[in-house]
Amino acid sequence: MSSAKIEVPYVDVASLNTVVHDEIMEEISNIIQSGSFILGEEVEKFEEKFAELCGAKYAIGVNSGTDALILSMRSLDIGEGDEVITVPNSFVATASAIALLGAKPIFVDVGDDLNIDPMKVEEKISKNTKAILPVHLTGRPSNMAPLMEISNKYGLHIVEDCAQAVLAEYDNQKVGSFGIAGCFSLHPLKTLSAIGDGGIITTNDEDLFHKIKILRNLGLKTRDDCQFWSGNSRLDNLQAAVLLVKMKYIEEWTEQRISNAFFYHRGLSEFNNLILPVPNEREKSVFHTYIIQTDNRDELKDFLFSRGVQTAIHYPIPIHLQSIGYELGYEQGSFPVTERQARKILSLPIFQGLSKEQISYVIKTIEDFFNS
């Protein structure tokens, strides 16, 4: 027998902000009265606290996760003729950042964890390779030990795409503190989110820290001395003030997402026709998304929708099979694991405001689907 219909949104951004609404409004009022809107005191405070949160020495606020990637790679002089190794199953911004610098994204297939398969990296290294760009997709850390070994062996930079992974850990170390730079998105759909666009870069390298600070502000070393051609990627004081409020809750919200994932896991593990995202003992996954895999993905998605449950697909078309990927010379069959997963993946609601009643309902609805 099916249970009474409950509406389960994929995510409810407005309600997530309700919890901090009053605190945020007070901060906004303070900022308006201060008249300081760009790169002010709040930005510096946020950068300091964010670096501390990630176990990194420095952090630089920028205006998106995409810019975090672009500026990190620019600061390493990655450009025309260079190659950067990354994955084809990420959000397109990962590869765009590489291509926009004039460099070439070189894709490597992923493993069962949906992250870069370290065993397939070495065969893609050429004399033009400058960096490896692992993406901690879904909030699960990439397998960093072998990647660090490869980077040391070949003298390659590691730039981490941490857009989905604030507070994720590998061997008890936070992501964003492994590579020369960690790039985070503060987009409204992220667990630590601005009320608009935002991004932040972590690094332990002092020279890089100073260089990125200059690059985010038109290449200006001082007010009257432009050192590099660059654009404007400054973080607003208003966003930093909002982020400082939300930062007080980030650990609690992350634990809620992990607890939601655990609840799903307990309810869904008996289904043999589902692959569940289960981190191994070296990983702390923060479940930006909770992605299950099934051969009947499209039917299950429609069934859940008909019962009031919204789901999403991250991402239905791998980057190498989008128009831009064909231009890079890739084709169907280039990355079999990524392509197989793209046909099976389904993201269930996992946001921190979800109730256990809603999760139980999603589990029951999946059970109804497989029993029907």
Ligand SMILES: Cc1ncc(COP(=O)(O)O)c(C=O)c1O
């Ligand atoms: C893996 C990944 N990389 C990069 C980005 C780009 O971040 P932003 O949207 O803040 O530019 C995103 C954003 O969704 C992402 O998920």
